[in-house]
Amino acid sequence: MKHLNKLFVAALLAMGLNAxxxxxxxxxxxxxxxxxxxxxFGQASKFEDKFSEYFNAKDNWNILPSVSYVTVSRHVGNNFSFGITGSVNRIDRLVTRQPGSSEYVVNNPGDLSYYGVDGLIKYSFLNVIGTKWFDPYLHVGGGYTWIDDKGNGTVNGGLGVTFWFVENVGLTFQSTYKHTFEDAADANVPRHLQHFAGLSFKFGGKDTDKDGIYDKDDECPTEAGLKQFNGCPDKDGDGIPDKNDSCPEQAGLQEFQGCPDTDGDGIADKDDACADVAGLKELQGCPDKDSDGITDKDDRCPEVAGPRENGGCPWPDTDGDGVLDKDDLCPEVKGTTANRGCPEVTEEVMKRLNEFAKTILFNSGKATFKEETMPVLQSMQRIFKEYPHARFIIEGHTDSDGSNALNQSLSENRAAAVRNYLIENGIAADRLVSTGFGETKPIASNKTAKGKAQNRRVEVLLIKE
Incomplete structure (x- = not known):
């Protein structure tokens, strides 16, 4: 039995220390x-006598000097637990009361064997009184007790206390009154008290992540965490558990679900396109110094407001005519708003053009220019350049010498020659139209040499849009 006791104690200690x-x-x-x-206790007839020698272990108690009881119980909620106790003892002190007397006699019945198997229902006051170490309790139950080969059923009740000196290991003291309903003379087992003193161990809880918080109370049972977060971790230490933290690797603020706001603009870094510079919410946290609705990082002119179409810069007016370059058909030549930024061709300009045109000299009967007329053509070309979007008709005219068909062809060819010269010297072809009228539109008499010279001419007309 000694070896059995040692093995039993070792197993229970191992189980308790892992609880x-x-x-x-x-x-x-x-x-x-x-x-x-x-x-x-069971022999006393008066209530006060039952407790008068309650702790008289020397005279009244039967004790087996070894592990002599085991209780296994399970907590079922609301401070209640159910269990079973098995106990052994050796009876060498049997107290009896002398018939008709108040005297008690202690006899040695001959070292009788004692066995008990008892069920119990226990109610703990630990949570009621609100302590963690002092655990008083009441218990009731019943069982069967044998002394040698004779036994009786008993109804039990009593009280006890456990002192939890660490969280899961405690020292338990318990007294149980076992009542048999047979008369004392007929009972195989006398009514008696059974006292218990021993170690108690609690176990059975599951803590998968070993963080000291049981799985049933652990909101993150597979990840070691903190008690204040019901077992969930807080990797970045910002006071927000990872499961509620949108940025679990970076310490942040509660208002941003655990994410930081480096520039302090009220926009979390994860949503801030300019996390290091305070900006505007509507621009994803980026600044806009000139308030033109374009972030500074995308604004070619961050200090001056301008439209998005021009990269955030104001539209230029290169020629200073009040018409922006984007709308100015002549951005480098000062013009008028009415003419979309281009200079307007005035009557004075047309008069100058025609004064030059009248002095254009052709070789006789041909559409080629005389050498001395080249400066005239150059002057006309310069005027056309001043009005890059104006369109003109170049008309050719002849005198009446020769046939009508010949004069018509000659007038057309001479007008085309002027047009071709201007095109070759930088005037856009779509700005110029040439035509010939032959001898049909004289401006002087063809009967005199002077009149004929006036009729052999080139005229320029403005095409009005």
């Missing part, structure tokens, strides 16, 4: 230790 605390999390409890049987 966790709190009954609702660790529902199983094992207690083991020594028990004492006191038969005097």
């Amino acid at each position: 966790q605390a709190q009954d609702e999390n660790n529902p199983w409890l094992v207690s083991f230790g020594a028990n004492a049987v006191d038969t005097r």
